[in-house]
Amino acid sequence: MFSQKVAQQSLRRLAVQQPYAMRWSMMGAASPAAVAIGKNVQTRQATSSTNTEDPTQILAKQRLNRPVSPHLSIYKPQITWIGSSLHRITGIALSGPLYLWATAYLASPLLGWHLESASIAAAFGALPVAAKILLKTVMALPFTYHCMNGVRHLIWDTGRALSNPSIIKTGWTVVGLAVSSALALALI
Structure with missing residues (x-):
């Protein structure tokens, strides 16, 4: 009051x-x-339209005059947005198969599948050496990239390495470390 x-x-x-x-x-x-x-009250005069056109056609004509928004294809690829996209993609690529395998593992006794460690190790051991290295590389590369880039993001959360040159440098460092550590894991 x-x-x-x-x-x-x-x-x-x-x-x-x-x-x-x-x-x-x-x-x-x-x-x-x-x-x-x-x-200071603003007023607007009401306009009446005697247009007999279909409103959906009017909207369709207006859409033809609107500018087209730019897409990623017009931008120069940069390590920052490629790295961010790859971080999300590798996270999905790692979690999706994990959930599928865990569900299959839980359902395997009911379905009669043999997904225990011994049978998986025996199946993997029967593969040729080139297939083993290729399969291990395909499995290790998303894992190592996602881990290394996650560490990079944790460093950013502390407020360090946020200038453009250091972001570019750490981006290429993550790529190099991820590829080299994936190859090292594949050759073990």
């Missing part, structure tokens, strides 16, 4: 201050006093 009275009194004081209101009108804007007492 008291705050309402104070607000009303201050608006009344503003309404009676002519030099202040004159200053606002000379700037081309409405004074606070004019806004407070309702003298």
Whole structure:
């Protein structure tokens, strides 16, 4: 109640201050006093249309005149947005098969599948050496990239290495470390 009275009194004081209101009108804007007492109400004339066109056709014609928004194809590829995209993609690529395998592992006794460690190791051991290295590389590369880039993001969370040169340098460092560690894991 008291705050309402104070607000009303201050608006009344503003309404009676002519030099202040004159200053606002000379700037081309409405004074606070004019806004407070309702003298600055904008109105718009109603227009009636006798157009018999189908409204969906009008909208379709308007869409043809709108500009097309740019796509990624017009931008020069940069390590920052490629690295960010790869981080998300590798996260999905790692979690999706994990959930599928875990579900299959839980359902395997009911379905008669043999997904225990011994049978998986025996199946993997029967593969040729080139297939083993290729399969291990395909499995290790998303894992190592996602881990290395996750460490990079944790460093960013501390507020370090946020300048453009250091972001570019750490991006290429993550790529190099991920590839070299994936190859090392594949050759073990």
